[in-house]
Amino acid sequence: xxxxxxxGRVQSKFKEAxxxxxxxxxxxxxxxxxxxxxxxxxxxxxxxxQVIFSFHLSEGYELIxxxxxxxxxxxxACRSPRRPSSIGVTTVELLERDGRKLRVKxxxxxxxxxxxxxxxxxxxxxxxx
Amino acid sequence: xxxxxxxGRVQSKFKEAxxxxxxxxxxxxxxxxxxxxxxxxxxxxxxxxQVIFSFHLSEGYELIxxxxxxxxxxxxACRSPRRPSSIGVTTVELLERDGRKLRVKxxxxxxxxxxxxxxxxxxxxxxxx
Numbered sequence: 608x609x610x611x612x613x614x615g616r617v618q619s620k621f622k623e624a625x626x627x628x629x630x631x632x633x634x635x636x637x638x639x640x641x642x643x644x645x646x647x648x649x650x651x652x653x654x655x656x657q658v659i660f661s662f663h664l665s666e667g668y669e670l671i672x673x674x675x676x677x678x679x680x681x682x683x684a685c686r687s688p689r690r691p692s693s694i695g696v697t698t699v700e701l702l703e704r705d706g707r708k709l710r711v712k713x714x715x716x717x718x719x720x721x722x723x724x725x726x727x728x729x730x731x732x733x734x735x736x
Numbered sequence: 737x738x739x740x741x742x743x744g745r746v747q748s749k750f751k752e753a754x755x756x757x758x759x760x761x762x763x764x765x766x767x768x769x770x771x772x773x774x775x776x777x778x779x780x781x782x783x784x785x786q787v788i789f790s791f792h793l794s795e796g797y798e799l800i801x802x803x804x805x806x807x808x809x810x811x812x813a814c815r816s817p818r819r820p821s822s823i824g825v826t827t828v829e830l831l832e833r834d835g836r837k838l839r840v841k842x843x844x845x846x847x848x849x850x851x852x853x854x855x856x857x858x859x860x861x862x863x864x865x
Contacts, residue, residue, distance in 0.1 A: 611740050611821045614812075627860055639812075643820065645799035648810030655864040659788075659823060670774035681777030683743075683768075683854040686861065691772065692740045692853045694788060696825050698862050715861070724821045725812040728864060731756055732815065732844070733827050735784040735857060 613721040614646070615639035615707075617660065621717045624688070630715035637714070637722055639707040651704040655728035658714055660695050661721045662688035698728055742850035743775075744768040744836075746789065750846045753817070759844035766843070766851055768836040780833040784857035787843055789824045790850045791817035827857055 619635035637658065639647060650656070668689040673679045682690055699711040709725075716722075748764040766787065768776060779785070797818040802808045811819055828840040838854075845851075 611823065614820055631860065643799065643812075646811040646813075646820070648800050648808070648813060650810055650813040653813065657825060659821070659825065670772065671777050679777070681779055682775040683772075684775075684777060684779040684782065684856055686855050686858055690853060691743055691775070692788070694740065694823075694853055696786060696788065696855065696861075698864055700865060713865075724819060724823055726815050726825065727813055729815055731760065732825075733862065735827055736829060736842075 611723055613661070613723060614643045614725070615722045617714060617716045617718060617720040617722060619714070619716065619718040624717055627715045631713045634702065634710060634712050635714045637709040637711060637725070639709070641707060644707040647704065647707065650709070650727070651701065653701055653727040656699055656701050656711065657726045657728055657733065658697050658699055658711070658716070658722060659724040660716050661723055662690070662693040662695055663721055665689050665693045694723065698733070740852055742790070742852060743772045743854070744851045746843060746845045746847060746849040746851060748843070748845065748847040753846055756844045760842045763831065763839060763841050764843045766838040766840060766854070768838070770836060773836040776833065776836065779838070779854070779856070780830065782830055782856040785828055785830050785840065786855045786857055786862065787826050787828055787840070787845070787851060788853040789845050790852055791819070791822040791824055792850055794818050794822045823852065827862070
């Protein structure tokens with residue numbers, strides 16, 4: 608498997624997790640490490656980004672677990688942060704780029720979360736048919 | 737950063753990469769490792785899945801690179817497989833589950849690609865407002 612690197616960190620008013628619905632309403636900031644800043648070239652042309660991040664405080668997982676809503680599900684049939692690969696993926700709105708700071712709306716990641724990758728949202732890849 | 741694990745492999749007729757548009761039209765199969773099979777419990781209730789995979793043959797990256805279409809962009813402003821964290825994310829249609837085999841449509845990953853995570857597509861997290 609290839610390398611996974613942290614490319615930056617989340618700055619958020621959420622110091623611990625709230626419900627996704629609650630976190631999705633708020634703005635937060637992604638601060639990209641200065642060594643990766645050039646990778647943001649023309650990112651401001653995109654209205655929506657996919658943010659891939661590490662659930663860095665998550666520990667362990669169960670293959671079958673109860674969900675927040677409803678009955679139990681397999682870990683690959685729910686979005687729990689407790690997963691074999693503790694990676695989160697969320698589509699956010701890009702509100703503003705200021706140098707290596709991205710102000711976004713809708714990121715359900717707590718303050719200090721390591722960001723692994725950012726991609727422009729692309730209908731061809733991301734939208735169900 | 738937490739652990740990233742391979743949970744299975746892609747079986748595809750594509751032995752090397754084609755255009756995303758071409759690969760998105762085709763069906764392929766994800767074979768989950770037997771130790772993770774229980775994590776698929778009730779996954780068949782979902783019509784669409786997000787598949788997170790490793791661009792395992794990708795080597796190196798440039799922060800600013802030409803795109804397939806159009807002018808050059810930062811690596812975080814394009815979907816190139818050559819990235820600091822070589823991870824792909826694609827939304828696919830789940831056609832059938834047969835034990836630990838998932839037949840899907842729309843996965844732009846070549847034969848042998850390690851799958852890192854699978855999540856149910858969720859409007860609340862994945863759809864632009």
